[in-house]
């Protein structure tokens with residue numbers, strides 16, 4: 001199979017989907033991104049790399065950081081992590097508050113904002129500086145020592161972060177945050193604000209396709225069983241209230257972000273990153289979903 005030709009062909013097929021979605025603007029600094037961009041990158045376990053379109057243009061990874069943060073924290077915390085956060089799909093938008101009170105301040109899963117805040121709190125307990133820990137890991141795995149958070153986006157998130165602050169305060173009132181709300185938010189916003197390209201993301205996500213071990217650095221980050229767990233939570237919760245549609249159309253563990261990026265994993269084979277900034281109503285990239293759907297349909301590669 002000629003993967004390079006395939007992704008270029010898929011790119012041509014999805015470009016007509018421009019303007020069927022909107023760039024996220026609830027974080028004002030995200031709204032300035034040029035909307036007509038599309039990147040597609042693949043990294044295979046045997047070391048091949050493919051990219052087309054804007055696959056080397058850095059963008060705000062936003063909630064894709066939650067997948068890496070979960071892996072990092074699971075590695076340190078083990079099963080104890082699941083006392084602070086659940087692993088069931090929420091069926092609600094990523095920033096929803098409604099379930100938190102019913103469920104006594106324990107968020108449904110690590111990929112809704114409340115869950116990511118709880119994971120970040122655990123990460124601070126283990127690493128001190130959770131953001132620097134994540135950044136160091138990503139720099140190493142993506143092979144780019146200059147990766148960094150975009151401070152303008154982090155500041156914009158903080159300035160417009162009332163809802164995330166509400167989620168954090170609410171969890172704190174239930175005793176499910178050990179650190180001050182401001183500290184947890186600061187690490188969370190900086191993680192979301194990290195800029196990476198599709199090529200870098202696919203490289204950094206490869207350990208999830210390789211049962212927890214990085215083919216680049218040879219490091220075993222997660223046990224085989226933990227890698228399965230992270231992929232399972234990505235499949236069932238990684239795209240929020242669209243996880244059913246993604247499982248149906250794409251059939252892979254996927255994590256999305258409101259920057260328009262998607263990281264997908266084909267265990268035993270490859271990692272895929274797609275990016276296009278215009279989002280559907282549930283906060284997932286319109287062209288990204290179209291492209292992943294076509295990729296798994298045409299290659300027959302999915303976990304099913």
Ligand code: GLN
Nearest residue numbers: 062063094113192257258
């Ligand atoms: N930083 C964003 C927020 O907290 C992340 C949301 C997302 O990518 N779904 O709202």
